[in-house]
Amino acid sequence: MRTLGLAAAVALGSVSGALLGYAALAGGDKVAFPEGFDKGVRYATLDRHDIKQYRELYAAPAAVEAVRKGRPIPSGAVLTLVQYKAQLDSAGNPIRDADGRFRKGDLVAYAVMEKRDGWGGGYSDDLRNGEWEYQVFGPDRQASVTANLTGCFQCHKPHAGQDFVISLASLKGTPESAADQSVPAPRDVSIADFKFGPATVVVNKGQPVTWHNVDTSPHQITITGAKPQRSSIMLKGQTTQLTLADAGIYDYICSLHPAMRGKIEVK
Ligand code: HEC
Ligand SMILES: [Cu+2]
Incomplete structure (x- = not known):
């Protein structure tokens, strides 16, 4: 009975392996767990209100420096986004620390x-993300068997103009000293269920505000008032940024759904 079970498992394994190979989507197997990722630069820390997650993003100094200086991201770059549940209060809302950030759960x-040089050749043009491959690892650091890697390619694809990265791209043109803010000010807004979260975001002058649209509906940011500005339209999964040069409090709406309102405080 035992032997039979083992034989069946082996046979099943080889069948699914063959299927993956056929679909040419096994590219994630090329990506090994990024041992020592936390010795690199933590280039961003994010609170994702929509999914109640706290996230830390890491990369090697060379990749971060390349983006800062507007150079291409080098071959061999590995970006690690560590996802944590936010700690929740009894009402199910994320608990915040003194700086207003989510607490890591x-x-x-x-x-x-x-x-890496030469990667990505196996994908069709409508899916390929340059030379990038994606993988998800569980808390045990083993590759996930359930992750939808095609979804990674689809959602990062609209960011082709910035080599398929989203948060890292926002470092372009920023000085090195900005890297060391281990806990940067919250300046990321998620759009979920036709709401901006957080409703008020605080940034420094010249520091971009980033909106992530996780709704199925498109949205577009319009800053109203004396110095109007309008972002590009974000489809599901897309991101947009606006930068304000002067201190003040700015109201904004979604131009497609004007009942959606938010505020930006520029210090
Ligand atoms: C719904 C759209 C969406 C999907 C699907 C998605 N991503 Fe992302 N990804 C983002 C956004 C938006 C960011 C910016 C950071 C954030 O919001 O957490 C990001 C950032 C990243 C980063 C950090 C790079 C950077 O932007 O600086 C990595 C690494 C990453 N994603 C890996 C993956 C992997 C692996 C998958 C597939 C399992 C995946 N992503 C699927 C939207 C997506
Ligand atoms: Cu909208």
């Missing part, structure tokens, strides 16, 4: 993207 997963 249980580790959920490591999402990794890695770029």
